[in-house]
Amino acid sequence: MERVISGNEAVAHGAMLSRVQVIPAYPISPQTTIVEALSDFCASGRLKADFVRVESEHSAMACCIGAASAGARTFTATSAQGLALMHELLHWAAGSRLPIVMANVNRAMSAPWTMWCDQGDSLSQRDTGWLQFYCEDNQEVLDSIIMAYRISEKVLLPSMVCLDGFILSHTYEQVEIPDISEVDQYLPSYTPQYKLDVEDPHSFNAAFLPDIYMEQRMKMQESMEEAKIVAREVDKEFGQAFGRSYGMMEEYRVEDADILLVTTGTVTGTARVVVDEYRRKEEKVGLLKMKMFRPFPTEEVRRVLQQARKVAVVDRNISFGSTGIFAQEIRSALHHHGEGTSVFGFIAGLGGRDVTPAVLKEIVEYAKGKEAPEGDIAWIGAKP
Amino acid sequence: MEEKIVIKNFKDVPILSISLQSTLWNKTGAWRYLRPAYISLKAPCFKACPIGQDIPFYLTSLSDGNLNEAWQKILEANPFPSVCGRVCHHPCEKECNRREYDEALAINSLERFLGDWGMKKGKIERTGEKRNEKIAVVGSGPAGLSCAYFLARKGCRVKVFEGMNEPGGMLRYGIPEYRLPRKILNKEIERIESFGVEIETGKKFGNDLGLEDLKPYAAVFLATGAHAEQKPKISGIDLKGVWPGLHFLSEVHSKKRPSLGKKIIVIGGGNTAIDSARAALRLGSKVTVIYRRAKEDMPAIAAEVEEAVKEGIEFLFKAAPVSILGKNGKVHAVEGIRTKPGKVDESGRKTPVAIKGSNFSLRADGVILAVGERADLSFLPAELKTKNGLISIDPWGRTNLAGIFAGGDAATGQGYVSQAIASGKKAAMAIDRYLRKEGLDSQENGLEVAGFEKINLDYFPRASRLQAPSLPLKTRAGRFKEVHGGIAGVKARKEAERCFSCGNCIHCNVCLVVCPDVAISFQENENRYAIDFDHCKGCGICAVECPRCAMTLEEEKWNE
Numbered sequence: 001m002e003r004v005i006s007g008n009e010a011v012a013h014g015a016m017l018s019r020v021q022v023i024p025a026y027p028i029s030p031q032t033t034i035v036e037a038l039s040d041f042c043a044s045g046r047l048k049a050d051f052v053r054v055e056s057e058h059s060a061m062a063c064c065i066g067a068a069s070a071g072a073r074t075f076t077a078t079s080a081q082g083l084a085l086m087h088e089l090l091h092w093a094a095g096s097r098l099p100i101v102m103a104n105v106n107r108a109m110s111a112p113w114t115m116w117c118d119q120g121d122s123l124s125q126r127d128t129g130w131l132q133f134y135c136e137d138n139q140e141v142l143d144s145i146i147m148a149y150r151i152s153e154k155v156l157l158p159s160m161v162c163l164d165g166f167i168l169s170h171t172y173e174q175v176e177i178p179d180i181s182e183v184d185q186y187l188p189s190y191t192p193q194y195k196l197d198v199e200d201p202h203s204f205n206a207a208f209l210p211d212i213y214m215e216q217r218m219k220m221q222e223s224m225e226e227a228k229i230v231a232r233e234v235d236k237e238f239g240q241a242f243g244r245s246y247g248m249m250e251e252y253r254v255e256d257a258d259i260l261l262v263t264t265g266t267v268t269g270t271a272r273v274v275v276d277e278y279r280r281k282e283e284k285v286g287l288l289k290m291k292m293f294r295p296f297p298t299e300e301v302r303r304v305l306q307q308a309r310k311v312a313v314v315d316r317n318i319s320f321g322s323t324g325i326f327a328q329e330i331r332s333a334l335h336h337h338g339e340g341t342s343v344f345g346f347i348a349g350l351g352g353r354d355v356t357p358a359v360l361k362e363i364v365e366y367a368k369g370k371e372a373p374e375g376d377i378a379w380i381g382a383k384p
Numbered sequence: 385m386e387e388k389i390v391i392k393n394f395k396d397v398p399i400l401s402i403s404l405q406s407t408l409w410n411k412t413g414a415w416r417y418l419r420p421a422y423i424s425l426k427a428p429c430f431k432a433c434p435i436g437q438d439i440p441f442y443l444t445s446l447s448d449g450n451l452n453e454a455w456q457k458i459l460e461a462n463p464f465p466s467v468c469g470r471v472c473h474h475p476c477e478k479e480c481n482r483r484e485y486d487e488a489l490a491i492n493s494l495e496r497f498l499g500d501w502g503m504k505k506g507k508i509e510r511t512g513e514k515r516n517e518k519i520a521v522v523g524s525g526p527a528g529l530s531c532a533y534f535l536a537r538k539g540c541r542v543k544v545f546e547g548m549n550e551p552g553g554m555l556r557y558g559i560p561e562y563r564l565p566r567k568i569l570n571k572e573i574e575r576i577e578s579f580g581v582e583i584e585t586g587k588k589f590g591n592d593l594g595l596e597d598l599k600p601y602a603a604v605f606l607a608t609g610a611h612a613e614q615k616p617k618i619s620g621i622d623l624k625g626v627w628p629g630l631h632f633l634s635e636v637h638s639k640k641r642p643s644l645g646k647k648i649i650v651i652g653g654g655n656t657a658i659d660s661a662r663a664a665l666r667l668g669s670k671v672t673v674i675y676r677r678a679k680e681d682m683p684a685i686a687a688e689v690e691e692a693v694k695e696g697i698e699f700l701f702k703a704a705p706v707s708i709l710g711k712n713g714k715v716h717a718v719e720g721i722r723t724k725p726g727k728v729d730e731s732g733r734k735t736p737v738a739i740k741g742s743n744f745s746l747r748a749d750g751v752i753l754a755v756g757e758r759a760d761l762s763f764l765p766a767e768l769k770t771k772n773g774l775i776s777i778d779p780w781g782r783t784n785l786a787g788i789f790a791g792g793d794a795a796t797g798q799g800y801v802s803q804a805i806a807s808g809k810k811a812a813m814a815i816d817r818y819l820r821k822e823g824l825d826s827q828e829n830g831l832e833v834a835g836f837e838k839i840n841l842d843y844f845p846r847a848s849r850l851q852a853p854s855l856p857l858k859t860r861a862g863r864f865k866e867v868h869g870g871i872a873g874v875k876a877r878k879e880a881e882r883c884f885s886c887g888n889c890i891h892c893n894v895c896l897v898v899c900p901d902v903a904i905s906f907q908e909n910e911n912r913y914a915i916d917f918d919h920c921k922g923c924g925i926c927a928v929e930c931p932r933c934a935m936t937l938e939e940e941k942w943n944e
Contacts, residue, residue, distance in 0.1 A: 203403040215397035
C-alpha cells in the first residue's frame with residue numbers, strides 16, 4: 001500500500017510491521033511523533049505490544065534491556081541528548097548481546113540549545129557495539145527497521161537506524177508500506193538463544209575476570225564482522241521479497257570518476273542531483289553513499305575509493321580535536337591501500353545548516369582546484 | 385555448583401556472561417543485609433486523646449465502608465461517642481499530622497457520625513464472662529458511667545448511685561441542649577445500662593448514702609463531680625438577679641426558663657461561663673462576658689468561644705468585677721476594673737493585676753457568676769486523703785483506701801468531658817486488676833509516635849477538611865436547637881479517607897506493589913502481609929515507600 005507519510009511515521013510503521021512486543025520510550029524532539037504514533041498503534045489494538053512510559057531515556061534503554069533479556073522483540077526511539085543519556089546502557093545492551101532496534105532521529109548536540117539536524121549524536125556513540133545505519137529517504141527508513149531486526153537477531157548485537165531530524169522525520173514522502181503477511185514471511189518471530197526464564201534461572205552479565213573478558217570482546221568484534229556478511233544477505237533477500245535493495249553502501253556514477261563525493265543520510269539525495277549535473281557537463285564526478293557505518297565496510301569502501309584520484313568526504317559532524325568522523329574512517333581504510341588517492345575532509349551542515357546543491361558544488365570545486373588537501377578539515381559555508 | 389569450570393580455548397568462551405548452571409540455589413534473600421518489618425507506631429491523635437481511642441483504627445473501618453466494625457471499635461474504647469462527637473474539646477485534631485499538610489481531619493465530626501449511626505443501626509456484640517463481683521459507683525456523670533460501663537463489659541455487676549433525679553451529671557445539668565440534645569445523652573446512657581449497669585437516682589451521697597453503706601461491694605468508684613460553685617469576693621453577689629452559673633444552667637435544663645432581664649453580664653472564662661452566656665442569649669438577653677485575662681487564656685473550648693462571638697455575645701477581656709451594684713435590692717449595674725498581666729502564678733499563667741483608676745460601670749439586669757467549681761468533699765470520711773480540695777488519687781484512680789477508687793472532677797479537677805471519661809476508664813482497668821489481685825502496668829504503651837516527618841506525602845492528594853453544617857446565626861436566639869448538624873455517610877467516608885493512618889498498616893498494598901522481588905504477599909487468613917525472606921533482598925523500597933510508616937528496616941543479623 002502506498003501512502004504519503006513522514007519519516008517518523010515510517011519508523012513507527014517499520015516497528016509495527018516487525019511486530020515488536022515491548023516499546024519503552026521517552027519523547028524528545030524531533031523523535032516525539034514516533035512515540036505518539038506507536039502509542040496510538042498500541043492503544044487502538046493495531047499493534048499488540050507493551051508500551052512502557054518511562055521517566056527518562058536511561059530508563060527507556062534499561063527497560064529495553066530487561067524486555068530483550070526476557071526474549072521480547074524490543075524497540076525504542078530517541079534523539080540527541082536522549083541518546084547521550086542512554087550511553088552507559090548502550091554498552092550494556094551490546095555486551096549483553098541483545099538484538100534491540102532503536103531509531104535515532106539525528107539532532108545536533110547541545111549546548112548551545114539546538115533542535116536541528118546533524119549526525120554528531122549517533123556518531124559519537126560509535127564505539128558502543130551497536131550497528132548503525134543511515135537512511136536517505138522515508139522508504140529506506142521503514143525498510144531499514146525491518147532489516148535491522150533480521151541482522152541483529154542473527155548476530156546478536158543491537159541496531160541503530162538513523163534518520164536526519166526534520167529533513168526526514170517531519171517531511172512527507174510517498175512510501176510503500178508492505179503487507180504485514182509478507183513481512184511475517186521475511187521476518188519470522190524471534191526465538192532467543194538465551195533469555196530470562198523463571199523456570200530455568202540463570203545469572204546474566206555477572207563479572208568476567210581478566211581471563212575471559214578479552215575473548216568476549218573479540219567475539220563481539222567477530223559478530224560485527226559477521227554483520228557485514230549478514231547485512232548483505234538480508235538486504236538481498238529484502239530485494240527479492242519487496243523489490244527494494246540498498247546495499248551497505250551505494251555507488252552512484254562512480255565509473256572512471258576523478259572526484260568521488262562521500263555522503264550519508266539526506267545529503268545523498270542532494271549529491272545525486274549535483275553529480276548528475278557534473279556528468280551532464282562530462283566532468284568525472286561520482287558519489288559513494290554510506291548507509292552502514294558500524295560495522296564499517298572497510299574493504300568495500302577501499303575497493304571503490306582507491307580508484308578515484310580525489311575523495312571529498314562530506315561530514316555532518318565533527319570529532320573535536322580530530323576531524324569529521326567519516327573522513328577519519330575513510331583515511332584509515334585507504335591507508336596503505338590508496339596511495340594515489342587524496343582524501344579531502346569537509347565539515348558542512350552542522351546544527352541544521354542546509355547542505356544545498358550549491359554547498360556540494362563548492363566542495364567539488366574546492367577538490368578540483370587543489371592537488372592535495374591543505375589540511376585535514378575544510379569548513380564549508382562558514383562565515384569568513 | 386562445586387565444580388570449577390575452566391575455559392581453555394576461545395571457542396568455549398560464551399558470547400555473553402551467563403551462568404552455565406541454574407541459579408535456583410542462589411536465593412536473592414541471601415544478599416540481604418537489611419530486613420523489612422511491619423511495625424505499629426502511635427498516631428499523634430491517639431496519643432492526644434485522653435480516653436486513649438485509637439482513632440486511625442476505627443477510621444480505617446469507616447473509610448472501608450465497614451460502619452458496624454467501626455462502631456464496634458469505637459464502643460470498645462468509649463461509651464459516649466455521640467456525646468464526645470458533640471462536646472469533646474478534641475485535642476486529637478490539634479495534633480493531627482494532616483494539619484501540617486492541609487487541614488486537620490474532622491475527627492470530632494466523624495466520631496459523632498459513627499456514634500449517631502450506631503445508635504440507629506449499630507449491632508452490639510455482647511460477649512465475655514459474667515462475674516459475681518459487685519461494684520458501686522457513686523455519681524453518674526461521664527466518669528462514673530464510664531467506669532461502670534467498662535466494668536460491666538468486663539462482666540462485673542455494677543450499681544451506680546446518683547443524687548439527682550436523672551443520670552448524666554454535668555452532661556445533663558451543665559451542658560446546654562443546643563450543644564448536647566438530651567435525646568442523644570439518654571440513648572447513650574440507655575446503652576450503658578443495656579450492658580447490665582444499674583442506675584439508682586435520687587440517692588445523694590452524704591445524705592442518703594455513706595461509704596459504710598457500700599461495704600458489701602467489692603470495690604467503690606467515687607465520681608461525685610465538682611458542683612460547689614466558687615464565688616468572687618465582691619460585694620453585691622446576694623442581690624436579686626445574680627445567678628451562680630451551674631445553678632442557672634440547671635434551671636435552663638429543667639425547662640424553667642428563668643427570666644433574666646434584658647442585659648446580662650457573665651463573669652468568668654471557662655466552659656460554664658460560655659455555656660451560660662450562650663444559654664442567656666437563647667433566652668432573649670443581650671450578653672457581655674467579662675474575663676480577667678486575655679482571650680487566649682480562656683479555659684473554655686476555643687471553638688465554643690468562637691461560636692459565642694459569632695452569635696453576638698460581647699467580650700470584655702482583661703477586666704475584673706469590683707462590685708455588683710443594686711437598685712431596690714435588684715441588680716442594676718456591674719462595676720469593674722481593667723487588669724494587666726502580673727506575676728506568673730502556680731498554674732503557669734500570669735495573675736491579672738488591677739490597673740488603678742481604670743474603673744468602669746456597665747448596666748446590667750442580671751449577672752451570672754461562673755468563676756469556677758470545686759468538689760464538695762465535706763461528706764467524705766476523714767480517713768480518705770484529699771489534696772488541694774480534690775480526692776487524692778494515683779494515675780490509676782486508686783485512693784489511699786484499698787478498694788476505694790475515685791475519678792472525674794472530684795479527683796482530677798481537669799474539667800473536660802473526655803478527661804472525666806478517661807479517669808473512669810482507667811479506674812475500671814485498675815478495679816478489674818484489683819479484683820483479680822493483679823498488678824498494674826505502665827499506662828504508656830511505649831510506642832513511638834508517628835510524627836509528620838514519617839508520612840510519605842506522595843501518596844496523599846491534598847483535600848480540604850469536611851465542614852459540618854451549623855445552624856444559621858439568625859435562627860439561634862430564642863431556642864435551644866442543636867447548633868451543629870450531623871453529616872451524611874458519604875461525606876463521613878470521604879473524610880475518613882483523608883486520614884493518613886499514621887504508623888498503622890491499613891493494607892494499602894503499596895509495599896506489595898513496589899517490591900521488585902515479588903516477595904510480599906497478603907495472607908487472607910491471617911489478615912496481614914507476609915514477607916518471603918528467601919527472596920527479599922532487603923532493598924528497602926517497601927519501607928521507604930510505605931505511606932504511613934508502618935514498616936521499618938532492621939539490620940539483618942545473619943551470624944546470630
